[in-house]
Amino acid sequence: MSWYVIDVIDKAVERTRACLFEPFDITKWLKLAIIVFFIGGSGGFNSGGNGGSYDTSGGNPDLSWIPDSFTDFISNLSHHISSYSDTTLLLVIALFLLLLFLLAIILGYIGSTMEFVLVESLVSNDVRVREYFKKYMGKGLALYILRLILVLLVILTVVVVSLPFIFLISAGDSGSSGAIRIVGLIFAIIVVVLVLVIILGIIGSFISMAVPVSMYQGSGFFSAIGSVFRQFKADWKQIVIYWIGRGILGIAVAIMAGILGLIILVILLLILGAIDLGLYFILNMILPGTILWSLLISVVIVELLILSFASAMIRMPFSVFMKYHMLSFLELWYPLKMPMFDEHYHVPGSISDQWIEDAMVPEE
Numbered sequence: 552m553s554w555y556v557i558d559v560i561d562k563a564v565e566r567t568r569a570c571l572f573e574p575f576d577i578t579k580w581l582k583l584a585i586i587v588f589f590i591g592g593s594g595g596f597n598s599g600g601n602g603g604s605y606d607t608s609g610g611n612p613d614l615s616w617i618p619d620s621f622t623d624f625i626s627n628l629s630h631h632i633s634s635y636s637d638t639t640l641l642l643v644i645a646l647f648l649l650l651l652f653l654l655a656i657i658l659g660y661i662g663s664t665m666e667f668v669l670v671e672s673l674v675s676n677d678v679r680v681r682e683y684f685k686k687y688m689g690k691g692l693a694l695y696i697l698r699l700i701l702v703l704l705v706i707l708t709v710v711v712v713s714l715p716f717i718f719l720i721s722a723g724d725s726g727s728s729g730a731i732r733i734v735g736l737i738f739a740i741i742v743v744v745l746v747l748v749i750i751l752g753i754i755g756s757f758i759s760m761a762v763p764v765s766m767y768q769g770s771g772f773f774s775a776i777g778s779v780f781r782q783f784k785a786d787w788k789q790i791v792i793y794w795i796g797r798g799i800l801g802i803a804v805a806i807m808a809g810i811l812g813l814i815i816l817v818i819l820l821l822i823l824g825a826i827d828l829g830l831y832f833i834l835n836m837i838l839p840g841t842i843l844w845s846l847l848i849s850v851v852i853v854e855l856l857i858l859s860f861a862s863a864m865i866r867m868p869f870s871v872f873m874k875y876h877m878l879s880f881l882e883l884w885y886p887l888k889m890p891m892f893d894e895h896y897h898v899p900g901s902i903s904d905q906w907i908e909d910a911m912v913p914e915e
Contacts (some may be wrong), residue, residue, distance in 0.1 A: 555789055556796035559879035566875040566893060570676050571868055575779050580867065582678040588863035589658065589665045663698060664691025670763050671692070673874055675769045676892035690765055693772035694758070701754065705747065712743050756794060760881055782885050789884050800876065804869050812865040819861055823854045 571580065635643075667687035672678040678825065684691075716736045757779050765775035783790050834843050882889060 554628060554792050554796070555880050555883040556793040556800075559876055560800070560881065562879045563872055563876035566673075566879070566891075567868065567872040569893060570871060570875075579678050580864070583669075583672065583682055583871065584860065584864040584867045585670065585680065586669045586678075588860055589662045591662075591863065591866065591870070628747075659698070660691065660695045663695035664688055666694060666759075667691055667766060668760050669870075669874060670766060670878070673871060673878065674763070674889055674891055687722065687766070689770050692760070697758065697773070697776075698744050700749070705751070708743070708747060712740055716740065752798075753794065756790075756797070758887065759877055763878060763881060764860075764885065764887055765886060779885065786884065793880060794883070797876075801873065801903060804873060808866055808869045812862060816858060816861065816866055817886045819858060823857075827851065827854075 554602060568674055571583075664684055667690055668683040671683045671687070672680075680728065718731070759774055759791070760779045761772060761775040764770070765772045765779055768775060768778070770778065830850065831843075831847060834846065838846070878889065878891070881887065
């Protein structure tokens with residue numbers, strides 16, 4: 552019996568090469584990186600800590616390496632904030648949290664819609680972000696609503712699982728029996744988390760397949776999820792092996808992307824750090840401390856955005872490959888005809904046009 556998850560790897564590689572390198576188009580790369588950026592969210596970057604020496608006599612850290620202008624800036628900022636009343640500060644904090652919440656809502660919706668934009672871009676090999684975004688706004692909203700429901704269910708599950716642990720801690724039983732119960736609850740929570748991760752992974756695979764099904768079958772998104780689940784009941788062996796193979800493939804791809812990303816991001820951090828250091832020494836001679844650090848903080852924020860987009864640019868080819876792998880698997884596993892771009896012309900170096908038909912031949 553042929554396992555589709557293995558059979559389609561070569562096809563996914565060929566389609567990725569044809570999409571990204573035949574011919575190479577930097578504009579297409581940038582557009583796809585933007586799509587991946589919104590789907591995956593902005594990347595996090597942790598700057599390395601600077602280990603200062605300590606005063607052995609008093610036990611306090613030696614902060615003499617911090618520029619006086621920066622400490623003055625922090626002091627002035629703290630004094631300025633303390634000049635406002637508690638009511639004003641609470642109002643500002645509430646407005647800030649509200650803005651963050653609204654931003655998360657907007658970015659979540661954009662990311663959900665970009666899932667459809669990415670599939671359409673890869674299937675057609677023609678990236679049109681605005682056109683596809685407008686086309687799939689409704690389906691993106693359905694996907695976003697489903698994701699919100701899943702998030703709420705996960706939060707509810709975590710709260711329910713954590714309640715016994717919280718009650719046990721609050722009881723204050725410090726004896727051996729209490730310690731045993733705490734250890735048992737910790738293991739139970741770990742098991743629940745692992746099961747939850749597996750369940751979410753399975754649901755995520757159904758959702759990923761439902762995206763192209765709803766697009767090219769002309770059905771609603773929730774109806775497409777039901778169709779994928781019915782196909783799972785009809786041919787569950789292929790999808791179980793798909794989950795296993797996909798997990799292994801995902802780990803391998805993540806390792807490659809992580810190594811490449813680490814090398815590139817370290818180089819970028821060194822370059823941006825040198826630029827920041829040069830700006831500091833130059834501007835420190837002509838600007839007062841408050842303006843200097845306000846400007847430098849703004850520059851650092853812009854640099855973090857640049858690093859986030861650079862991370863998306865690095866992840867993009869790997870994301871494209873994994874998406875093509877899923878689409879190629881779906882072509883064999885689900886009775887769906889997608890207008891894949893390489894069906895209309897020969898991709899140089901590709902497998903013969905009989906690839907799909909040969910893979911679909913039933914076992915004798």
